[in-house]
Structure formats: C-alpha cells, structure tokens
Amino acid sequence: MGSGQTVAVFGAYGHTGRFVVAELRERGFVPVLSGRDADRLRALAESHPGLEARPASVGDPASLDRALAGAAAVINCAGPFAVTAAPVIEAALRAGIAYVDVAAEVEANVDTFTHYQDRARAAGVVIVPAMAFFGGLGDLLATAAMGDWTAADEAHVAYGLSGWRPTGGTRASGVVSRQRRGGARVVYRNGRLDHRRDEATTLLWPFPEPLGTRPVIGEYTMADVVTIPSHLSVPEVRTYMTTEAARDVAAPDTPAPGTVDERGRSAQTFLVDVVVRSGGIERRAVARGQDIYAVTAPLAVEAVHRVTTGRTRAVGVASAGEVFDAPDFLRALSSHISLELPPRRGDRPGVRSGRAVHAARRAAVVPASASTAPARTHTAPTADRPLAVTEEQPRPRRGGTPGGGADGPRGRGSRMACGAERDW
Numbered sequence: 244m245g246s247g248q249t250v251a252v253f254g255a256y257g258h259t260g261r262f263v264v265a266e267l268r269e270r271g272f273v274p275v276l277s278g279r280d281a282d283r284l285r286a287l288a289e290s291h292p293g294l295e296a297r298p299a300s301v302g303d304p305a306s307l308d309r310a311l312a313g314a315a316a317v318i319n320c321a322g323p324f325a326v327t328a329a330p331v332i333e334a335a336l337r338a339g340i341a342y343v344d345v346a347a348e349v350e351a352n353v354d355t356f357t358h359y360q361d362r363a364r365a366a367g368v369v370i371v372p373a374m375a376f377f378g379g380l381g382d383l384l385a386t387a388a389m390g391d392w393t394a395a396d397e398a399h400v401a402y403g404l405s406g407w408r409p410t411g412g413t414r415a416s417g418v419v420s421r422q423r424r425g426g427a428r429v430v431y432r433n434g435r436l437d438h439r440r441d442e443a444t445t446l447l448w449p450f451p452e453p454l455g456t457r458p459v460i461g462e463y464t465m466a467d468v469v470t471i472p473s474h475l476s477v478p479e480v481r482t483y484m485t486t487e488a489a490r491d492v493a494a495p496d497t498p499a500p501g502t503v504d505e506r507g508r509s510a511q512t513f514l515v516d517v518v519v520r521s522g523g524i525e526r527r528a529v530a531r532g533q534d535i536y537a538v539t540a541p542l543a544v545e546a547v548h549r550v551t552t553g554r555t556r557a558v559g560v561a562s563a564g565e566v567f568d569a570p571d572f573l574r575a576l577s578s579h580i581s582l583e584l585p586p587r588r589g590d591r592p593g594v595r596s597g598r599a600v601h602a603a604r605r606a607a608v609v610p611a612s613a614s615t616a617p618a619r620t621h622t623a624p625t626a627d628r629p630l631a632v633t634e635e636q637p638r639p640r641r642g643g644t645p646g647g648g649a650d651g652p653r654g655r656g657s658r659m660a661c662g663a664e665r666d667w
C-alpha cells in the first residue's frame with residue numbers, strides 16, 4: 244500500500260511515535276526514525292531491524308534536513324508542538340514534502356494555520372495539523388455529518404472516554420498550552436476563538452450505548468475548535484469531555500497508559516459523538532474504538548497515504564476534513580474505528596441509518612446538577628417527544644440555506660419541535 248515510500252517520523256520513540264512507526268510498517272511504508280535522543284532512537288531501531296535512525300534536533304535545521312532527506316512526508320509526533328512544529332514544518336517546506344502532526348495544542352494548531360498557509364500554498368505542500376484523535380477525528384466526523392450542508396448553526400463534539408491515562412507528552416503539552424492561554428479555556432463562539440475564565444459547566448450528554456447519558460465538562464478546550472471552523476461555516480463549535488476522563492488527566496498521580504493487547508493498546512475505550520445542527524435539523528456521526536493514542540497512528544498514516552497518492556482536496560495548511568474526503572477517509576479506518584455515519588446519497592430512504600438510530604434516542608444536553616447550572620432548564624427528552632426535528636422530517640425553511648441566516652437559534656434560545664427552549 245505504501246509502496247515502500249519513506250516517511251520520516253519525528254518523535255519516533257515516544258508513545259505515539261511508536262504506534263505511528265508500527266502502523267507505517269504495516270501499511271508498507273519505510274519509516275525513518277528521528278528524534279533528539281540518539282540512544283533511544285538506536286534502541287527503537289533495534290526492535291525494527293532494517294530501519295534507519297537519524298537523530299535530529301529542532302535547534303539544528305541541518306539535522307532536520309538530513310532526517311527528512313528522501314522522505315515523501317514527515318509525521319511529527321514530538322510534543323509540546325509549541326517547540327517542535329515550526330522547525331519541522333520549515334524543514335518540510337525546504338524539502339518540499341508533506342507535513343502531518345498530531346498536535347492537540349490549540350495554540351500550536353492556530354500558529355500553523357497563521358504562519359504557514361501562504362508559504363505552504365506557494366510551495367504546493369500539504370500541511371495537516373492535529374491529524375490525530377483530538378482535532379482530526381472530530382473534524383472528519385463533523386465534516387461527514389454535514390454531508391451536503393455548506394453551513395450549520397452549531398457543531399458539538401462530545402468525547403466519551405472510559406478514562407484517560409496521559410503520557411508525559413500529553414502532560415507537557417497541556418502545561419505549555421495552558422500557559423500560552425493564561426489558564427483560560429478556549430472556545431469557538433460567534434464565529435471566533437475566544438478565551439473564557441469562568442468555571443466550565445458540567446452537563447449531561449446523551450451518548451449512544453454502551454455509554455448512555457454521562458456527565459461531561461462543557462467547553463473543554465480541544466483542538467476541534469480550530470480544525471472544524473478552519474473550513475466549515477459553523478459559528479458555534481462546542482466540545483465536551485466525560486468528567487471521569489477530565490479528572491484523570493488533571494490528576495498528577497494518574498499513571499501512564501498500560502498495555503492490554505498485542506498491538507500495545509491500553510484498555511481505554513472511546514466514543515466520539517458529533518452533532519451538527521442547522522435550524523431545527525440535526526445530523527450526527529459517531530466513532531467508537533480503543534485507545535486514543537493508538538488510534539492516532541492509523542489516522543496520521545492514512546493521511547500520509549492519501550497525500551502521497553494524490554487523494555487530496557486542498558493544498559497548503561488544511562485540517563483533515565478539508566483536505567480529505569471525510570466519509571471515505573473514515574470508512575478506510577474500519578479495522579480501527581466503528582462508525583455510524585449519515586447515509587450516503589443514493590442510500591434507500593427509510594433504511595435505519597446511524598443517524599436515524601440516534602434521532603430516535605435524541606436527547607438534549609441537560610445540567611448535571613441544578614447547583615452547577617441553575618439557569619439551564621432544558622426539557623428532558625423522551626422517546627415520543629424528541630427534542631429536535633430530524634433529517635427524516637420536512638426541513639423548515641431557514642433563509643434558504645442550512646445556516647439558517649439571521650433567524651437561526653444561536654445566542655437567544657430556540658424553540659424546537661417539542662417546544663422546549665434551549666440555550667446551547
């Protein structure tokens with residue numbers, strides 16, 4: 244599949260880098276192992292006989308040029324990306340090859356779009372930031388859920404993690420990212436990124452089975468607030484994280500991920516529930532799988548595979564949903580992720596699709612406790628009184644486009660099909 248093409252992996256001996264190296268090999272690519280620690284690179288190369296180790300450091304551009312020499316693309320797995328992204332992108336631009344990273348740092352993702360768009364386009368190079376579980380997967384799901392919509396009022400990305408044992412890289416990146424935003428939360432509201440310093444709200448999110456309704460932290464800072472609005476016309480992007488996982492990752496004594504199977508995955512399971520809403524209509528897409536670090540590897544490697552075979556829709560800096568055919572990309576990961584996507588055009592009407600299944604159990608986000616969000620008085624949903632109009636019903640006219648125009652529900656509460664006032 245990879246046709247023996249060489250792909251440089253910077254940060255190859257890190258937890259995520261190792262998954263990426265293994266996935267590249269499995270897909271027929273030849274990884275070049277790179278990173279700043281020559282001893283750790285050598286040790287990794289011993290477990291992958293035949294692979295070349297090329298030490299490089301972000302402070303030494305010539306070493307990065309050597310690491311990328313002859314490669315078709317580079318995957319940057321070394322975080323904090325506030326430090327590594329720019330030097331590795333510069334090296335990729337010098338080499339004229341694609342750059343993919345797994346950054347979950349909102350500020351680093353913004354920097355990549357801000358500083359490299361023009362040069363990457365001029366060079367004809369594809370740069371995909373956040374091509375990973377956080378940022379990339381949510382964007383692919385949101386794009387797939389949008390289908391033929393060109394705009395929507397809201398996108399909601401709810402992460403249902405069974406727990407979250409963070410790696411050292413996740414902790415270090417979290418520290419750097421929080422410092423860069425002065426401890427604030429980053430949200431995407433009214434068509435722009437904003438910083439919020441008030442306490443995040445705890446809500447209940449109605450995940451599909453097997454999770455069911457769970458407490459989540461609302462507006463939990465996630466890379467999706469950069470990737471989704473980078474190409475989709477959606478003025479509100481909300482992200483949610485199950486409270487247990489948010490607690491785990493914040494606790495200083497939570498251990499690093501363990502291994503429970505031959506692929507090296509941990510026991511962690513995830514469910515990503517994405518809802519896009521336009522007027523009274525919603526569409527959704529769901530992904531389930533195991534281990535957020537492990538699944539990042541097939542996401543990044545599939546991206547490289549598509550870039551190196553010309554299956555791209557954009558050049559320059561672009562997030563996953565913009566540069567790739569999102570439903571097709573997601574379906575290509577079926578051995579790693581189980582999916583419920585809206586039906587493709589031409590699917591028989593009335594078929595019980597993923598979306599229809601979800602519409603049947605559609606629920607509102609309701610406060611987890613009156614004390615945490617006393618102002619929110621959403622009507623609890625029931626099976627015979629769904630809160631939202633669904634795609635299967637006639638679409639109300641909203642200014643002629645799914646975006647809903649000035650009458651959209653944003654910002655002042657909306658009266659939905661059941662008559663419930665909602666303010667999310």
Ligand SMILES: NC(=O)c1ccc[n+]([C@@H]2O[C@H](COP(=O)([O-])OP(=O)(O)OC[C@H]3O[C@@H](n4cnc5c(N)ncnc54)[C@H](OP(=O)(O)O)[C@@H]3O)[C@@H](O)[C@H]2O)c1
Nearest residue numbers: 254257258259321322345347375376377410411412413416
């Ligand atoms: N978006 C997502 O869903 C997603 C998924 C997976 C990972 N990530 C991100 O990817 C990064 C790595 O995660 P991980 O799980 O692999 O962590 P890890 O096991 O701690 O590995 C971190 C890697 O980054 C390297 N590194 C750190 N600073 C460096 C620098 N200044 N120069 C060169 N190399 C440097 C480390 O090398 P040394 O050991 O020599 O420091 C190591 O190879 C983190 O930022 C994490 O948040 C994001």
